[in-house]
Amino acid sequence: MAVRAVRGAVQLERDEAGHMDEQVGALLTAILERNELDQDELISIWFTATPDLHSDFPAAAARKLGIVDVPLICAQELDIEGAMPRVVRVLAHIESERPRADIAHVYLGAAAALRKDIAQ
Numbered sequence: 001m002a003v004r005a006v007r008g009a010v011q012l013e014r015d016e017a018g019h020m021d022e023q024v025g026a027l028l029t030a031i032l033e034r035n036e037l038d039q040d041e042l043i044s045i046w047f048t049a050t051p052d053l054h055s056d057f058p059a060a061a062a063r064k065l066g067i068v069d070v071p072l073i074c075a076q077e078l079d080i081e082g083a084m085p086r087v088v089r090v091l092a093h094i095e096s097e098r099p100r101a102d103i104a105h106v107y108l109g110a111a112a113a114l115r116k117d118i119a120q
Contacts, residue, residue: 002095004095004096005092006091006106007089007092007115009107009108010023010024010087011084011108012053012088014086017055017056020053020058020060020061021060024047024058024062024088025062025065027088028045028061028062028067031090034106039067041096042070042092044070044073044092045093046072046073046090047072047075048074049074049088050079050085050087058074058088077089
């Protein structure tokens, strides 16, 4: 079984804990579904959030989805002038037999503009 990495991002409409749970939960669910993964294939997940998000840890949404035995960590994105605001990014390490080219990276909503090179 190979170790692969899956990227994703979502832009929040507002900085509220419930909204973050909903949007990050939707992002993680889409990553799992599009890559035909179950939670046993998750190795670890890194979350980053832009500096304007303060309401909760993105990893809390993963725990609420039942991802409880996977190492998670949160960090803050660089504060770059002109960068898209209110964005949570994900880097998930997985076990998969899929070739690297077949991994589906998921950018939801306005965050799709971050990776125009990836077909959504």
